[in-house]
Amino acid sequence: MAVLVTGGAGYIGSHMVLALHDAGEEAVVLDDLSTGFPWAVPDDVPLVEGDIADAALVAKIIAEYDVTAVAHFAARIVVPESVADPLGYYLANTVKSRALIEAVVTAGIRDFVFSSTAAVYGNTTVSPVPEDAPLAPVSPYGRSKLMTEWMLADAAQAHGLRYVVLRYFNVAGADPAGRSGQSTPHATHLIKVACQAALGLRPGLDVFGTDYPTPDGSCVRDYIQVTDLAEAHLAALAHLRGGGASGIYNCGYGRGYSVLEVAEAVKRISGVDFPVRLAPRRAGDPASIVADVRRIRADLGWVPTRADLDGIVMQALAWERELLAREGA
Numbered sequence: 195m196a197v198l199v200t201g202g203a204g205y206i207g208s209h210m211v212l213a214l215h216d217a218g219e220e221a222v223v224l225d226d227l228s229t230g231f232p233w234a235v236p237d238d239v240p241l242v243e244g245d246i247a248d249a250a251l252v253a254k255i256i257a258e259y260d261v262t263a264v265a266h267f268a269a270r271i272v273v274p275e276s277v278a279d280p281l282g283y284y285l286a287n288t289v290k291s292r293a294l295i296e297a298v299v300t301a302g303i304r305d306f307v308f309s310s311t312a313a314v315y316g317n318t319t320v321s322p323v324p325e326d327a328p329l330a331p332v333s334p335y336g337r338s339k340l341m342t343e344w345m346l347a348d349a350a351q352a353h354g355l356r357y358v359v360l361r362y363f364n365v366a367g368a369d370p371a372g373r374s375g376q377s378t379p380h381a382t383h384l385i386k387v388a389c390q391a392a393l394g395l396r397p398g399l400d401v402f403g404t405d406y407p408t409p410d411g412s413c414v415r416d417y418i419q420v421t422d423l424a425e426a427h428l429a430a431l432a433h434l435r436g437g438g439a440s441g442i443y444n445c446g447y448g449r450g451y452s453v454l455e456v457a458e459a460v461k462r463i464s465g466v467d468f469p470v471r472l473a474p475r476r477a478g479d480p481a482s483i484v485a486d487v488r489r490i491r492a493d494l495g496w497v498p499t500r501a502d503l504d505g506i507v508m509q510a511l512a513w514e515r516e517l518l519a520r521e522g523a
């Protein structure tokens with residue numbers, strides 16, 4: 195009995211594989227290594243290099259490893275890239291997910307956990323934002339993910355599939371044991387960029403917009419630690435295996451931090467006073483997006499244990515140092 199983890203060599207998927215591994219569960223990873231890394235998958239977890247849209251390959255993996263559930267992380271994830279290449283994003287995230295869902299339904303697998311995003315809410319003015327808020331994604335990335343949510347709901351209705359959609363807010367931090375972390379060289383995520391500035395890998399941090407209607411004028415986000423997020427997936431799997439109904443859940447902490455607060459935390463923890471420049475707004479950024487997390491806590495019994503910005507920054511800094519050490523080795 196194994197869980198098929200698509201995109202398991204990537205940032206969040208690799209933390210899911212570690213969480214499954216640590217819980218004594220069998221996993222098998224399907225990843226095309228377009229942005230993932232083979233070293234991110236533990237040696238005793240099988241890694242199959244291939245495409246989620248390769249139906250024959252998916253069927254073979256399901257049969258060979260006795261797959262009983264799927265956690266689907268594989269995707270392209272860069273919002274501005276999705277604006278420049280929408281058709282590429284609809285192919286990678288929507289069309290290929292359709293093929294995967296079909297292969298899963300054909301194989302008779304019942305339980306499916308899908309990585310969605312707070313980007314499905316678009317420029318919401320509701321804070322904290324509940325799952326039943328209006329869905330108005332403003333990028334092809336967000337739309338490509340929302341369409342997959344809809345496909346899952348329709349496939350569930352027609353074919354008896356059951357699913358949990360997890361809408362992640364801002365994922366950050368690294369494995370507390372130092373086994374994985376955000377490793378994409380040119381990642382644009384705030385905490386990673388600030389940590390790179392603290393380590394002198396970038397000249398400083400640009401704060402995109404300081405005239406937002408927020409307490410200090412910079413954008414507010416709900417940062418969720420990546421291992422806590424992986425554990426939300428374990429809770430989702432337990433829910434489905436126990437006969438729980440399909441559902442959609444926000445994944446965050448319900449607490450926001452501004453960009454300037456994050457910059458201060460990284461300075462304080464690193465002890466480096468790197469330059470922070472006030473820069474113009476970045477297109478498409480909502481002023482504030484914080485999760486309403488009552489539903490996941492009530493239905494899945496998920497209890498995060500790492501909801502601490504300082505801890506997240508410490509892990510992210512430690513991971514950047516680890517990447518540097520590997521480069522130098």
Ligand SMILES: NC(=O)c1ccc[n+]([C@@H]2O[C@H](COP(=O)([O-])OP(=O)(O)OC[C@H]3O[C@@H](n4cnc5c(N)ncnc54)[C@H](O)[C@@H]3O)[C@@H](O)[C@H]2O)c1
Nearest residue numbers: 201203204205206225226227228229230245246268269365
């Ligand atoms: N990082 C975030 O803040 C964030 C926020 C919300 C949602 N998400 C979602 O979480 C998931 C994982 O994101 P991540 O940050 O770990 O990104 P990532 O780029 O590190 O991981 C994606 C993985 O999928 C693999 N992949 C891509 N296309 C594939 C294909 N066709 N077949 C097989 N493998 C393929 C890549 O090689 C990579 O290992 C994505 O679905 C993303 O949309 C991420």
Ligand SMILES: O=c1ccn([C@@H]2O[C@H](COP(=O)(O)OP(=O)(O)O[C@H]3O[C@H](CO)[C@@H](O)[C@H](O)[C@H]3O)[C@@H](O)[C@H]2O)c(=O)[nH]1
Nearest residue numbers: 311312313363364382383384387400401402413453476479
């Ligand atoms: O160098 C930087 C990088 C970011 N920011 C700001 O920091 C905030 C967070 O930005 P970022 O870390 O890029 O995350 P988001 O744009 O909020 O998007 C993330 O969170 C979404 C869910 O809310 C996911 O869908 C996306 O994949 C993921 O990148 C935003 O206000 C940015 O403008 C800066 O000011 N300077």
